[in-house]
Structure formats: C-alpha cells, structure tokens
Amino acid sequence: MRQYHKLVRDRIPEIIEADGKSCICETLSDEDYISLLDRKLNEELAEYQESKSLEELADLLEVMQAVVKARGWTLEELEQVRADKAAKRGGGQF
Template sequence: MPIKAYHKLVRDRIPEIIEADGKTCVCETLSDEDYITLLDKKLNEELAEYQESKSLEELADLLEVMQEVVKARGWTLEELEQVRADKAAKRGGFEKKILLREVLEN
C-alpha cells in the first residue's frame, strides 16, 4: 500500500473523512508553538490558492485561517475588528480605488 506524506495542518474533520474513504491516516496534536508556525504557513498556502483561483471558496478558507491565527496568538476577533476599524478611520479604506503613482519632494 503506497504512503503519501503531507506534514500539513488540516481542518479538524479531515482525518474522519479520510478514514470514511477506507484509508488510514497518521496524525498528531501540535504544540501551541508548532500550531502557530503551521497556521502561518497555511495562511500563505491559502493566499496563494486564492491568488490562483480568485474563488470565493478560497477566500473563505483564507478568512478561516486568519480567524484561527487571531485566536492562536491570544487575540479576539473583536480586537481584530477594532484595529481594522481604527486604521480605516485614520487612514481610510480602499473603496476609492486610489493608485499612488509617485510623491514629489518639495
């Protein structure tokens, strides 16, 4: 029986889905430090997948991982939203679609 190695963070139900398909998987529970490291790696993976597909599903995956990063680092989603809102109030959002081309020194 061939073995396929992954060494990647997966969603909680993936092992049961694999086993329901008649396969056996080997998993482990990560330390907090390893979890954060692999979450950051997963964030990059999901961003790359979204950049390639531009799909809403991949954007949802990116948001899911971002929410887990927030929790794993000891923050709350409310704190994240407050930081986002404060920054938008001070510097604006992106609704006006402004492209800054250059700045001339006076």
C-alpha cells in the same frame, strides 16, 4: 503511506478513514501550530490568487480567524484595530 505534514480541517481524518484509508494525526505545540498556520495562510492566499474563487477566499478567512485565536486575540480586537486604522488613515477602498 504518503506524508503531508500540514494542517487539515478537523473532519479530514474522519473522511479519510471513511474512505477505507488511514492517517496519523499529531497534536502540535502552540509554537509549531502558529508556524504551520502561517504556512497555511500563505498556501490559502496562493490558492485564492490562482483561482480568484469565493471558496478559496473563505478558506483564507478561516485560516485568518484561526491565527487570531491561536495568538490569543479576538475577532473583536481585530475588528477594532481595523476600524481604528480606517478612522486614522481611511477605509480599505484600495
């Protein structure tokens, strides 16, 4: 059996098993989960940079949302930090 040691979407094990294959999933500690989320963030960014696709950008956003939640923040807090920074230094019209 191939080993990947990576985060996958929550329906991936179901899809693998529906295809007649098997997989082993592991529940991670908070520390390990955040570490793998950081790795996944880099992976998704690289995929977006390669493809420039809206789909990969959506994947990147989804991982960012998971990072926010895993670190105990809210999307509202993230937006407030972004808005405060924009008010002080200007918006993101890079």
